[in-house]
Amino acid sequence: MSTAPSADGASSVSEPAQFPLVLGLDTFGDRTHDDEDRPDSQAQTIRNVVEQGVLADQVGVDFFGIGEHHTDDFPMPAADVVLGAIAARTTSIHLGSAVTVLSSDDPVRVYQRYSTLDAVSGGRAEVILGRGSSIESFPLFGYDLADYETLFEEKTRLFAELLKGGPVNWQGKTRASLHDQDVVPYPESGPFPTWIGVGGSPQSVIRAARLGFSLMLAIIGGSPARFAPFSDLYRQALEGFEQDARPVGVHSPGHVAATDDKAREEFWPRYLETIRRVSKVRGFAIPTKESFAFETGPQGALYVGSPETLAQKIAANLTLLGASRFDLKFGMPGLPQPALMTNIELYGTQVIPRVRELAGE
Amino acid sequence: MSFPRWEVPRIAVLGAGHVGPVIARVAMDAGHQVSIAASGDPERIDLIAQVLAPGAEPRWARDAVEDADIVVLAIPLHRFADFDPDLVADKLVLDTMNYWPPVDGTQEMFEDRRNGSSEIVAHRLARSTVVKTLNHIGYHELEDQRRPVGSPERRALGVAGDDPGAVELVADVVERIGYDTVRLGRLSEGRLLQPGGPVFGASLSRTEFESAMRAEAA
Numbered sequence: 001m002s003t004a005p006s007a008d009g010a011s012s013v014s015e016p017a018q019f020p021l022v023l024g025l026d027t028f029g030d031r032t033h034d035d036e037d038r039p040d041s042q043a044q045t046i047r048n049v050v051e052q053g054v055l056a057d058q059v060g061v062d063f064f065g066i067g068e069h070h071t072d073d074f075p076m077p078a079a080d081v082v083l084g085a086i087a088a089r090t091t092s093i094h095l096g097s098a099v100t101v102l103s104s105d106d107p108v109r110v111y112q113r114y115s116t117l118d119a120v121s122g123g124r125a126e127v128i129l130g131r132g133s134s135i136e137s138f139p140l141f142g143y144d145l146a147d148y149e150t151l152f153e154e155k156t157r158l159f160a161e162l163l164k165g166g167p168v169n170w171q172g173k174t175r176a177s178l179h180d181q182d183v184v185p186y187p188e189s190g191p192f193p194t195w196i197g198v199g200g201s202p203q204s205v206i207r208a209a210r211l212g213f214s215l216m217l218a219i220i221g222g223s224p225a226r227f228a229p230f231s232d233l234y235r236q237a238l239e240g241f242e243q244d245a246r247p248v249g250v251h252s253p254g255h256v257a258a259t260d261d262k263a264r265e266e267f268w269p270r271y272l273e274t275i276r277r278v279s280k281v282r283g284f285a286i287p288t289k290e291s292f293a294f295e296t297g298p299q300g301a302l303y304v305g306s307p308e309t310l311a312q313k314i315a316a317n318l319t320l321l322g323a324s325r326f327d328l329k330f331g332m333p334g335l336p337q338p339a340l341m342t343n344i345e346l347y348g349t350q351v352i353p354r355v356r357e358l359a360g361e
Numbered sequence: 362m363s364f365p366r367w368e369v370p371r372i373a374v375l376g377a378g379h380v381g382p383v384i385a386r387v388a389m390d391a392g393h394q395v396s397i398a399a400s401g402d403p404e405r406i407d408l409i410a411q412v413l414a415p416g417a418e419p420r421w422a423r424d425a426v427e428d429a430d431i432v433v434l435a436i437p438l439h440r441f442a443d444f445d446p447d448l449v450a451d452k453l454v455l456d457t458m459n460y461w462p463p464v465d466g467t468q469e470m471f472e473d474r475r476n477g478s479s480e481i482v483a484h485r486l487a488r489s490t491v492v493k494t495l496n497h498i499g500y501h502e503l504e505d506q507r508r509p510v511g512s513p514e515r516r517a518l519g520v521a522g523d524d525p526g527a528v529e530l531v532a533d534v535v536e537r538i539g540y541d542t543v544r545l546g547r548l549s550e551g552r553l554l555q556p557g558g559p560v561f562g563a564s565l566s567r568t569e570f571e572s573a574m575r576a577e578a579a
Contacts, residue, residue, distance in 0.1 A: 135464060145466030146439045200379045200501065202409045222501040233412040240408065285499070285562035 019247040019324040021359055023314075023352045024063025025056050025344060026098040026251060029076025030331035032340065040337070042075035046082060048337045052344055053086035057093035059348025065098025065128065065327055070136045073274065073333040077137075080113040087121035096126030098251065098327065099197045099216075102159065103151035104137040106175065108183060111162040118187050125187075128216050129156060130197030150174060153207065156196065160211040163191040195249065198230065205230050209237035216249040217321065219301045221284075224250070224317045231322040249325030250317060254303025255332070256310050256346045257339070263305045266339055268292055270332035271302075303328055307350035314351070315358035326355070369393055370530060373425035374417070376435030377406040380457060380500045384433055385414035387504055391537040396429065398422035400440075422448060431455055431534065433495075434482070439468055441482065450488040453527050455534075457495045458482070461556045477552035479521070492522035492531045493551035494542075497561045506564065507539025517541040517570040519560060521551035541567040543574070553577055 053064045066079035083095040118125035154172040167180040195216040196208035257263035295302040377399040395417040403419035410419040460471040460478040479493035508515040522528040532542040559577040
């Protein structure tokens with residue numbers, strides 16, 4: 001990666017990346033449909049995700065992430081179990097959550113599950129902590145969304161303590177205190193990479209820097225360029241807190257197929273249906289053909305198109321955002337498993353090598 | 362209540378989360394003098410202001426409000442129950458907040474569905490003049506979708522309030538930022554701007570906006 005150019009030449013958005021370029025895939029366990037467009041069972045959808053992770057490893061994808069969700073569209077509440085199954089059948093790919101909804105979970109249990117995954121996978125576990133879009137976990141586990149900020153602040157603080165290793169001491173309001181508590185298993189080779197997923201809250205960026213987590217920018221709509229100041233904020237905050245430099249990543253949705261037209265034709269109806277359903281709960285605007293054209297264009301947040309289209313857009317935005325990692329959130333409820341497998345294959349065999357080439361590797 | 366027609370009103374943005382810095386930025390672009398405040402010591406938002414809204418002065422909320430002609434309320438709605446009404450007494454308050462229980466949790470104060478969320482805000486801020494706008498455009502769109510007057514792509518935003526002078530003043534700000542406005546003469550009409558309403562999150566021209574409102578009212 002080279003230094004990011006900036007429009008006015010004065011921005012300090014990006015130093016040359018001192019971190020290796022990482023290109024990954026994320027899924028939310030999007031419910032697949034069969035070849036007659038009937039929904040696969042939730043169980044089949046989960047088995048499909050295992051196959052997706054195995055294929056991702058075979059075609060050279062660096063990271064496979066699974067985002068916690070609790071709905072019929074996204075039946076994926078126990079990502080770590082699925083990641084364990086993938087770990088047993090793979091050798092190189094890093095495996096992690098994308099994201100773990102830490103606020104409605106117990107940080108000690110999350111730490112234990114992922115340090116267990118780290119053991120099972122031989123040191124390939126990662127965790128991305130965040131709110132995600134999985135607000136349904138709050139009523140499910142008896143938490144109040146109004147307490148979100150306190151829950152997330154306290155639990156990320158505890159998670160940072162756990163990562164240090166050794167006896168843990170912690171006090172807060174959201175969970176029982178810990179006094180010189182031994183927490184097993186110990187990761188073999190130090191703390192596993194931990195990220196905080198950020199959607200648009202500057203305080204979350206500051207928190208990631210303060211606690212020494214890496215920063216994953218979730219850019220799911222609108223212009224990626226508006227996130228560039230967040231990278232800047234993060235780097236300055238790391239310095240301010242005297243933390244070591246840490247990588248910045250980007251997570252965005254999309255779909256890759258042989259051609260731009262094919263990718264758009266496959267993705268658009270599923271995207272429209274899903275956002276239409278989600279809009280009722282989340283207040284998203286319902287997409288139009290025009291908004292979709294914008295989002296899939298060079299200025300938008302969706303990565304939908306041919307391998308070349310994706311590679312160009314990924315390379316450009318990594319530079320723009322001073323990021324060294326890109327995770328494509330692939331799939332959409334209703335897309336069939338073969339389309340997802342093609343997506344993964346093209347991403348691994350064509351998009352990734354081309355992004356590396358564009359990045360000058 | 363009458364408002365002095367400043368050449369360019371001074372704006373205090375309360376809130377340094379998702380929304381506050383974006384509003385500060387577009388307001389400064391429109392030529393306003395802007396200060397920004399969160400709860401507590403301005404030092405805590407120094408870096409956020411410096412990087413995300415360079416030029417906006419981080420201040421204690423009370424100082425920011427005192428010197429402002431318009432106070433933008435951009436705090437998380439669930440914090441509003443603890444918000445001190447005295448802080449903005451006798452001020453023009455621009456309410457950008459939304460009540461959206463599936464995302465932010467249930468707030469007892471806002472469960473009264475006979476009133477819009479801004480009416481509930483106005484009842485509590487009894488000594489302030491409340492105008493509702495900027496709640497129905499995504500904070501990530503607010504910057505990108507600005508267009509000059511006369512552009513065929515210029516998006517319209519609703520501005521609702523009971524005080525015509527206040528609505529006028531806020532509408533001028535919104536137009537200078539880069540949007541057409543549709544003025545609604547009652548704060549209660551602000552319900553049409555709320556989540557689930559006909560214009561929430563929708564990118565509409567003034568004509569489309571007006572006909573969406575009429576269709577809903579019919």
